[in-house]
Amino acid sequence: MDYNPNMATRKAAFIYSSEMEKYRYPPEHPFNTIRAQKTRQILNSMGLLCGHGRSEVAPIPAERVILKKFHSARYLHALKNASEGRWDSEAFYMGIGTSDCPVFEGLYEYAVLACGATLVGAKLILAGEADAAFNPSGGYHHAGPEKASGFCYINDVALACIVLAEAGKKVLCLDVDVHHGDGVAYAFYDRSDVMTISFHQDPRTLFPGTGFADEIGTGAGKGYCVNVPLPIGTYDRAYMEAFEAIAPPLISAYKPDVIVFELGADALAEDPLANLCVTNNIYADIIEHLLSLDKPILMTGGGGYDVDNTARAWAMGWCVLAGADCGGLRDKTLAVTSQQRQVVLPAIETIKKNVFSIHGL
Numbered sequence: 001m002d003y004n005p006n007m008a009t010r011k012a013a014f015i016y017s018s019e020m021e022k023y024r025y026p027p028e029h030p031f032n033t034i035r036a037q038k039t040r041q042i043l044n045s046m047g048l049l050c051g052h053g054r055s056e057v058a059p060i061p062a063e064r065v066i067l068k069k070f071h072s073a074r075y076l077h078a079l080k081n082a083s084e085g086r087w088d089s090e091a092f093y094m095g096i097g098t099s100d101c102p103v104f105e106g107l108y109e110y111a112v113l114a115c116g117a118t119l120v121g122a123k124l125i126l127a128g129e130a131d132a133a134f135n136p137s138g139g140y141h142h143a144g145p146e147k148a149s150g151f152c153y154i155n156d157v158a159l160a161c162i163v164l165a166e167a168g169k170k171v172l173c174l175d176v177d178v179h180h181g182d183g184v185a186y187a188f189y190d191r192s193d194v195m196t197i198s199f200h201q202d203p204r205t206l207f208p209g210t211g212f213a214d215e216i217g218t219g220a221g222k223g224y225c226v227n228v229p230l231p232i233g234t235y236d237r238a239y240m241e242a243f244e245a246i247a248p249p250l251i252s253a254y255k256p257d258v259i260v261f262e263l264g265a266d267a268l269a270e271d272p273l274a275n276l277c278v279t280n281n282i283y284a285d286i287i288e289h290l291l292s293l294d295k296p297i298l299m300t301g302g303g304g305y306d307v308d309n310t311a312r313a314w315a316m317g318w319c320v321l322a323g324a325d326c327g328g329l330r331d332k333t334l335a336v337t338s339q340q341r342q343v344v345l346p347a348i349e350t351i352k353k354n355v356f357s358i359h360g361l
């Protein structure tokens with residue numbers, strides 16, 4: 001059975017086309033674009049992609065006028081030039097052509113199409129044509145206005161938040177990628193119409209080295225940027241304890257109109273680039289919580305460097321989001337070592353002290 005009658009009316013869009021399959025980072029690079037294709041293959045083979053309110057929608061490249069709402073013209077120009085083989089030191093200073101953000105064939109077309117996929121999701125939500133949308137080729141939360149960073153070139157997450165906010169929506173951006181969602185957090189650091197909440201590994205131990213609990217926004221945005229650093233070894237129950245303590249109260253107080261959810265899957269145990277130890281069961285729990293708020297959800301992929309674990313997590317995320325039975329896609333629970341049980345979450349009290357009072361909590 002793949003059908004939950006309680007969710008019969010939810011319209012969910014999976015944003016994908018085979019066009020996405022044309023592009024690859026260099027073979028030695030950890031970011032593998034095939035994850036989106038694998039996610040789709042899993043869902044398609046299980047018959048969970050379409051039907052029962054679910055549909056597949058093709059992305060369209062993001063328009064330059066939209067890209068300029070976040071990125072500078074100079075940066076977009078350099079990115080396009082580099083992609084066409086005209087790369088110079090100015091581009092390098094903007095992070096283009098580094099080992100993290102290499103230049104590869106079709107880079108510009110890929111980045112613009114991947115971003116366009118997230119924006120198609122935002123558009124469907126604004127038009128009331130979808131209650132939920134998922135772009136597994138999205139989640140480039142590290143890119144800055146004039147900076148390629150952390151495998152990211154065009155910040156689709158920030159742009160989607162901008163587009164939704166410009167349409168008058170109060171936006172919650174929740175980011176559970178294991179790395180701090182710095183590009184998004186700093187884009188809205190002084191704004192209260194986009195609240196960002198990022199759960200990530202302690203920045204003292206992981207790229208990008210930001211996202212401390214006392215980074216809470218500034219000016220009108222004070223209290224609308226929330227960072228939850230998690231210690232190495234954080235496992236399911238500890239993670240959910242932190243989530244339950246922080247996210248539901250703040251989200252309820254904030255009352256968003258729409259939720260943007262960055263589902264990087266690199267917090268999973270055995271991810272080769274990070275050191276948290278969770279299973280994909282926490283993603284199901286978190287999505288269930290978001291669904292309980294009864295607001296539209298725009299979900300993106302993100303990090304995740306074990307290709308199979310990531311594709312399975314995203315396939316499961318789609319099932320929960322779209323109201324399908326995720327069956328065998330859930331991870332088995334992991335044994336917790338006594339050392340892991342020692343893990344303490346020192347950030348929670350700091351966040352409560354600094355942020356909760358701003359929201360009357």
Ligand SMILES: [Zn+2]
Nearest residue numbers: 177178179303
């Ligand atoms: Zn990441």
